[in-house]
Amino acid sequence: MKVSVMNCLMVICNVPDETTATHIAHVLVQERLAACVNILPACRSVYRWEGALQESSELPLLIKTTQACYARLQQRLLELHPYDVPEIIALPVAQGLPAYLTWVSQCVLSSDD
Template identity: 45%
Template sequence: MSAAMIYITCENETQAREIGRTLVAERLAACVNILPGMTSLFWWEGEVREANEAVLLAKTRMTMADALTDRVRELHSYDVPCVVVLPILRGNPDFIRWIEEQTQSNS
């Protein structure tokens, strides 16, 4: 099994909690971590913008990354939410196995 960590930025901690709770409840993610209080600088509509956001980190199977991304896009308030899939190349085998046990199978 290959696992992934999905990096998602959210409008605020409340939105991160709502999206994170849904991902875990629907078994699209085994676990999420919320990091509030992030400052983002980015180009949007032709100018540099600044916003306070929250980071949501979701752990899942690599095979579920597309379904998780689609669900975040449905739930998110942004026109173009940041959802980036990062493969987990190594780690505690027991933790990787736990991710697999806690997420749905695509089969």
């Protein structure tokens, strides 16, 4: 199967703790909404929320999926995430090892599933 890099996405989503990160990662991969989820070490986030400056520790998730699966992945993240307005940002993959991108596409649900 020839896979276009334009079909693959890297989704970034920060979560508040390791338990949430692990749970979301397992659900997304098990439900075939993501081929892989990297749980990165904690980072400090500084942001404005409800008019006030906030600072908190969060764990970034790097989620590999496809455009065809993105809407379902976003909906599932909204269901699983404890924040009212979680960070969910999808970036197109501009380049990548063709074998890896093929693997991503084969691991996630297609638009027909």
